[in-house]
Amino acid sequence: MPSASFAQPSAFAELGFAKGVLTVRPFGPTIGEREAAILAPELKAAMSRTGADLRVLVIDLSHVRVISSMGLALLIDLRARGREVRARTILCGLSRELRALLRLTKVDRLYTIARTESDVDRLTAA
Secondary structure, eight states, X not given: OOOOOEEEEOSSEEEEEEXXXXXXXXXXXXXXXXXXXXXXXXXXXXXXXXXXXXXEEEEEOTTOOEEOHHHHHHHHHHHHHHHHTTOEEEEEOOOHHHHHHHHHTTGGGGSEEESSHHHHHHHHHO
């Protein structure tokens, strides 16, 4: 049975699912305590909705400039939820500052990081 597709806007992110790839694009510019608390259940529901069809979770942070500790916790939780269903998790659209923050907190070690859109395409094609 082919994967279902959907596009779902939320208060703080655009969510889309097609061909086994769930893409999350927070609107930014901040993922703080308020945004993380709203995004977490929305993203959990979207991941549940994909079921066993989820192969890759792409988190596009191109519109995000600041991530608080709650935002980092959300990223870690999304990766853990992805692992539970054996989905690969990719971060993309990172500014230099966000890359430095993820490196400093060692969160970068948890993810595949795509630097360009073509990297994302290549990584999700497999």
